[in-house]
Amino acid sequence: MKALVIGGSSAIGEGIIRQLAAEGHQVTFTYNSNASKAEALCQDIGNDSRAVQLNLADPAAVDAFLAALTANDTPDVLVNVAGVTHDALSVGSIGSALSQVHTINYLSPATICARIAELMMPKRQGAIINITSIASRFPRAGNAAYGSAKAALERFTASLTLEVARFKVRTLCIAPAFVDTPMFREFAKGQDKEIIRSLPLREILAVDDVANTVMAFVRGDIKTTGITLALTNGQPVL
Amino acid sequence: MKTQEIALIAANVMYIDDVNEIDVSRSLFNDYSMSSLDFVDFAFELKSTSGKDFSPDQLWPVNTMMSNPEFYSSGKWTDAGKTELVRVFAGYTELQDGQLNSEALHNLFSVNYIQHRLAAM
DSSP: OEEEEEOTTSHHHHHHHHHHHHTTOEEEEEESSOHHHHHHHHHHHOTTOEEEEOOTTOHHHHHHHHHTOOGGGOOSEEEEOOOOOOOOOSSSSOHHHHHHHHIIIIIHHHHHHHHHHHHHGGGTOEEEEEEOOGGGTSOOTTOHHHHHHHHHHHHHHHHHHHHHGGGTEEEEEEEEOOBSSHHHHHHHTTOHHHHHHHSTTSOOBOHHHHHHHHHHHHHTSSOOOSEEEEEOSSOOOO | OOHHHHHHHHHHHTTOSOGGGOOTTSOTTTTTOOOHHHHHHHHHHHHHHHOOOOOHHHHSTHHHHHTOTTTEETTEEOHHHHHHHHHHHTTTOOOOGGGOSHHHHHTTOSHHHHHHHHHHO
């Protein structure tokens, strides 16, 4: 079984890669800038894993990466986990930032989904998993760009689901709330305790909580397609 | 491939119980309501059964051509587009001016056309 993980050098990406490899997947993953970490991860997990540099902010690079894929490269599993946060008010001259956030969090992952789905369909199997965010459901001052990009990816995935379902390609969006990652600590700016205190469960997710959900879907333990599954810190999502 | 093999694949894809309901000269798009997803499914099955390597667009290039401004622009086929259409249907039918619209072209997508197209690949 082959897996392609877009964004393998993030904490969540690494957690997912490790679990995929542990269950026998030959993993190809992309990274943006941390080549040494990617190489170390490859060495660590073995199993013919491969790391490829890819900048999701560069649509031409994404197109070139996808154009080089052949039917023999078709993964059984695609996980889009790469993303970038952007916490800023959505007033004023936001065009450039909005474009970049949407390119990385929505346009590139959607483009990758579309191409990989095309490769999976003739084989009549495949699992496409997009890691989105609970920010898509919970508007907050400062998260318009990030939240709307993740919402767009969820909406895109929903329509894609209808087009690939008969070919037995299944999709899932996983929308985590706060996860214990460097991205969370950067967001918290030292206010970790205050944030956790404000959460209904008074705890944040671990990386493996997300990875476990990915694996449950890949194994077929979650028998669904086309939904967004929210992994929350206790906030009800209706 | 024989027309009956092709018709059977079409019938299976469209959940038509009796393959004899498919007239091999009638349009699968216009007369049997083959959807765009049915078409992709149909092309995959034909590819698998025929052993030939082709994409759905190669089986029926007209839709892709219509989104290419070199071939189709301002609601009309360009000269290059007309030349390409003639090439696509060469040996199957000679296109008349009245057939240069989407519906008339879709009328040509029959089992007979597919047999011809596959043989030409």
